[in-house]
Amino acid sequence: MIHKLHYCYFVLLISVITSSSIAPCIAQGNDDVFFIKNIYDHSLQNGQCYQWLTHLSEDIGGRLAGSPGAAAAVEYTKQVMSEQGFAAVSLQPCMVPHWVRGDTEVAKIVNSERIGTITLAATSLGNSIGTGPGGITGRVIEVMSLDELMELDPADVDGKIVFFNRPMDPTQLHTFRAYGGAVDQRGSGPAKASSMGAAAAIVRSMTTRADDIPHTGVTVFGEGDRLIPAMAISTNAADQLSALMKHEDVTLYLENHCELKADKKSYNVIGEIKGSKYPEEIILVGGHLDSWDIGGGAHDDGSGCVHSIQSMVTLLELGYEPQRTWRCVMFMNEENGLGGALAYAAESNQKGEYHMAAIESDAGGFTPRALAVGGDKDIFEQKFPAVRAWRDMLSSYGVELTPGGGGADINPLKSQRGLLFGLRPDSQRYFDYHHTAIDRIEAVNQRELELGAAAMSSLVYLLDKYGIDGE
C-alpha cells in the first residue's frame, strides 16, 4: 500500500528540487548585488506589466498608426506614465501613414481538378492596395527568392500572381536570424513582382511553425513603383499550394479592400525625469506603441512598452533618484514607417542632445536571455568593457551581456555616440505569434514578462549609477 511505502521518496524529491541555488557574483560591489535583488523581488511581486499589457492588448487591441486604437494607446500610456511618477509626460507629434485593411480578404484556388475550390488562410500586407470588389484572378508562379524571380522572363510574369515560398530556416537557434533570412520576400517581393509586371503577390507567412495562421507585416514599394495587392498566406496553405502546383497549373482569386489614405498626425509619448547630477546625459528606454491591426500586439510590441515603463517605475518605487535624465518613450509607427523614431531623433539631434544609452525592447515578452550592446563601432569598442564588468550581476538572473544591440526605433540615435541596447528574450515562440491574430495576452506569461522589465531596470540602475566610462 502506498501510504505505508516510500515516505522517503517525497523527501528525496524535495531535496532534489531545492538543491540548485542562485549565487550572485560580486562585481561593482555588494550594494549593487542587493539592489538588483530588490529590483527582481519587486518586479516579481509588484510589477504591473501584465495588467497594463492586458489593457493595451485586449481592451484597446490592435493599434496600427493612424487608427483609433493607436490614439487610445497614446492616451492610455500618457495616463499611466503620469500616474507612475514621471515628472513630465509629453506628446511629440509625428506624421504617420494611414493604411486601412478594409473588410473582406479572400485568397482561393479556383481551378483545381484535384481539390476543387479551396480557400487559403490569408491576410493583406501593410501597404498593399486593394484589388477592388472584382478581385484579381491570375495564374500563380512560385519562386523561392527575389533572385529567382528576377531571372525570369518578364513575359512569363506579366499578369501573374507571384508566390514567394522560401521558408524560414528552422535550424537557426535565434529565430530572428531565420526571420532575417526570409523576410526580404515579404518586404521587397511585391515591389519586385510589380517591376516584372505581376498582377499581385502572395508570400509564405514568416514563421517556422506549420499552421493555419497568416502573418501580416509591411511590404515596401519604391517611389514610382506600380502598386499591387499583396497578401501573406499561412504556412500550411503555402505548402498545400506548392504541392498542388507540382501537378497542375493553379489559378488564384484574390480580393481585398486595402487603402492607403493621406498621412496623419500622431504622437510619441515621452515620460521624463531630469537627472540630479548629469542632466545632459540621457538614458532612454522604449518600445513601440503601434501594432498590427489583426491581433492585440501583446508581444509585438505591447510587451516592450510595458517593459519600458515598468523598468523605470520599479526604480522609482524602490526610492532610487536619477542622477542622469531618464526618458521612457512609446514610439509610434515602427511597423510601417518609423515616423515616430525619425521625429524623435530629428528633434533630439536638433537640440544637440546626448543619449548616453538607449535600451529598446521589441522582441517579445518571453524570459529575458540577454541584453545586447551596440552602437557606433569605435564607441562600442571604447565603452563595452565598462558595461561588461556588470555581466556577473546580470548572468545571476540568466541574462547575458552580448554584442549586437540596438533596435529599429533607437538606431537613429547612433550618431549621438552613446550605447544602444536591445533586450533579447527567448526567441523560440516569438514567430508563433508575430503579426498575427493570436498575438494576445494569452500568449504572454506574467512572470516572463515582469522578468524582462527587471532586466531592463537593472541595466538602467547600473547605467545611471556608473555611466559608461568605467567610473
Added chain:
Amino acid sequence: MIHKLHYCYFVLLISVITSSSIAPCIAQGNDDVFFIKNIYDHSLQNGQCYQWLTHLSEDIGGRLAGSPGAAAAVEYTKQVMSEQGFAAVSLQPCMVPHWVRGDTEVAKIVNSERIGTITLAATSLGNSIGTGPGGITGRVIEVMSLDELMELDPADVDGKIVFFNRPMDPTQLHTFRAYGGAVDQRGSGPAKASSMGAAAAIVRSMTTRADDIPHTGVTVFGEGDRLIPAMAISTNAADQLSALMKHEDVTLYLENHCELKADKKSYNVIGEIKGSKYPEEIILVGGHLDSWDIGGGAHDDGSGCVHSIQSMVTLLELGYEPQRTWRCVMFMNEENGLGGALAYAAESNQKGEYHMAAIESDAGGFTPRALAVGGDKDIFEQKFPAVRAWRDMLSSYGVELTPGGGGADINPLKSQRGLLFGLRPDSQRYFDYHHTAIDRIEAVNQRELELGAAAMSSLVYLLDKYGIDGE
C-alpha cells in the same frame, strides 16, 4: 506617402535582427563542434518529439500508474523505441499503487452570510481517501505551515477541515525552489492534520499564478496514520476563502470518491544498445511515463519521455555508434510511489552494474537552460572538471553546465558512483501547468521541446565519446 518614404528603415531593421550570431567555442575540438551543430540541425528539422508527445498526451492522455492509460503508454513507447533503432526493448516489472480518483469532486462554502453558497475549484490529492456519498461538512481552520498547525491545541483541530494556505514564493527565480518551499503542505499536511484529529485537509494549489485551476499531486500518509480526504483548491479559491475567513467562520462541504485499491503490476520500458568498446559503462537517459490523471501530462513528464527517446534516436540517425551501453528508460510511477525507479535500481545493483552517467528530464518541455550535474559528493568533485570542459560547446546553444543534477528516478543509482544529470528547462511557465488539466500539448512549443532533446543528445554524445574521467 509611405511607399515613397523610408525604404531605408526596412533594410535597417533587417541588419539589426541579423547582427547577433552563434559563435561556438572550441573545447574538445572542431569535430565535436560540428557534430553538435549537426545534432541541433537534425533535432530542429527532423525531431519527432512533438509528434510522439501529441500521441502520448492527447491520444493516450492521463496515465497514472495502474490505469489503462499507463498500460497504453507502456505499449506505445515500447513500439516507438522498437521502431527507432534500439537493439532491444524490454519491459521491467514493478509493483505500483492503484489509486483511483472517482467521479464527483466537490468543495463548497455552505454557510456564508456574505457570499452564500460558493463552489471552489478543487481536485483530490493522490492517496486521498473518499468522503463517501455523504461528504464531509466541517469548520475550516487556516494555517500557513505545518509548524503552525502542530502548535494548535488538538481540541481545536478535532473534526475540522485544515486549510494549508502558504503561497509559493514568487521572488524565487527558479520556480522549483518556490515549489520546494511550499509543497510540504501538500505532501505532509494532510497526514499532520490527521494526527491532530482533523476530518479532512485542503491545500492551496502549488503555483504562483492567480487562477481557477486546481493542481493535484501526491500526499503521503505514514504507516498507521488515519487516512483522511485531501484536496487542493485553486489559488483564486484559496484567496477567496482566506479573505472570507477574516469576516466569518466558514463551513465547507467536501465530497470525493477516491479509492486506494490493491497494488498492481506495471512496467518500466527500457530500450538498450550495447556499447562496442565499453559495454559495462552505462549511459542512461530517462523520464517518467506515468502522469496525473486530470490532464495529458504533456510537460510532466511526457516531455521527458520523448526527450529521452529522441536524444538517442538523433545520434543513431546521424550514424553515431555507441561505444558505451545506452539505455533509454521510461520510468513508471514517479508521481505516487517511485515503484519503477526503485525496481530499476534494485535489479541494476543486484547485477553489479555501473551507470557511468544517468540523465533525467523531468522539468518540462521548455527552452533548455542548463544541464545540472550531481552525484555522490566525492565523485562529483572528482569527475565534474572533465564534464565542465564541455561547457563552451553547450553554452553556444544557451545551455549551461551547473552543479545540482539528478532527479527522483535516477537518484537511487547514486550509489553506483557515476554522475547524475538533470535537464533544466526554463522554469517560469512550468507551474502554470504542473499536475493540472491544462498540462496538454497546446502548452508545449515544438522548437523548445526539440531543443531539450538536442541538449540531451549533445551530452550523450560527449559522455559516450569521452567518458567522465577526462580522457
